[in-house]
């Protein structure tokens with residue numbers, strides 16, 4: 365596919381939603397592994413011989429039925445429900461704002477309560493329905509400790525890692541709002557997507573570097589793909605990394621989801637500037653890790669993301685280098701038009717150049733879809749979002765939203 369798919373930007377209708385959730389010190393059952401949940405129940409006095417059954421019951425209510433209230437658990441005794449309510453929570457994060465576009469794209473600004481002595485934090489999740497699939501873009505950190513020079517998140521410091529609960533909550537909340545749990549309807553006032561347009565895919569392409577928050581991301585993704593729960597196929601989960609090589613090996617061995625690499629340059633000198641983690645894990649090591657990624661085949665390819673920066677990495681020489689670099693790796697290439705943000709010195713490549721670049725790659729036999737420029741227009745529309753957050757200023761959020769919308773997942 366080489367055509368630049370220019371679409372009419374969706375008009376986002378702001379839809380204020382208020383669901384203030386009490387800041388609760390109670391631990392959430394969401395994001396616990398089965399073992400952790402069992403241990404937590406045991407600690408509260410549940411008899412050993414009941415633990416396995418209780419964990420299965422709770423797992424089903426939380427992840428299959430999607431309940432967010434212990435009282436909805438009809439086959440759990442009243443005493444047990446009271447005990448659960450006293451000690452645990454399964455509440456969703458607060459929705460600060462929900463925006464719904466005409467084409468079904470949705471964005472949620474979510475607030476998570478403080479952890480320890482910290483403050484509440486806000487992040488966004490974006491849902492993009494397309495023909496035959498719906499992709500949710502999830503964040504793994506608030507801010508990012510890496511400093512990719514073209515990325516606005518990279519200009520913010522890392523506030524903190526999200527917990528497994530907070531990562532999973534983005535998925536649960538999206539499914540709530542889309543009426544995507546069986547026997548649950550979307551809350552009143554929500555625009556239902558066309559049939560079949562629900563969360564079928566997730567991409568860890570929101571804010572943060574998922575492989576710098578490995579344990580929580582791993583726990584969350586294993587729960588998301590658990591066949592007795594949310595049941596998302598690992599082939600429909602894509603984790604995007606700037607190239608944290610040791611954790612790429614671990615991702616293959618311990619998580620087994622699809623991999624996307626933020627490549628953006630094919631020479632070490634340039635990649636050192638664009639994606640500075642390259643100084644620690646240069647291209648050779650990165651490519652070795654990609655080649656060793658388990659289960660690769662034509663049907664299971666690594667996605668290489670390549671942001672098109674005018675006069676920086678967009679020459680045909682670069683395209684040639686890209687083909688050379690990826691030789692022998694089952695790969696797809698995602699060309700991402702750069703989303704400018706206030707203060708950046710980079711510019712997006714001209715469309716003509718992006719097309720030339722894409723044609724070159726296509727003729728070498730690679731599919732290289734070009735991301736639609738929807739994000740740019742949404743950048744303006746997003747000015748309507750309000751935030752109390754001191755941590756993430758409006759401009760930072762706008763660039764981040766645009767990036768997420770621009771980079772939503774592949775098959």
Ligand code: SAH
Pocket residue numbers: 512514515516568569570571572573574604605606625626627669671700701702703704705767770771
């Ligand atoms: N930290 C991870 C995942 C989040 S970033 C990573 O870097 O892979 C998701 C994608 O958006 C990455 O490919 C990132 O390089 C890209 N991106 C960041 N800023 C961008 C911008 N301003 N325009 C276009 N893409 C951008």
Ligand code: SF4
Pocket residue numbers: 508509510511512515516517518519570571572573606626
């Ligand atoms: Fe962090 Fe990814 Fe942005 Fe780099 S591109 S600063 S790793 S979020």
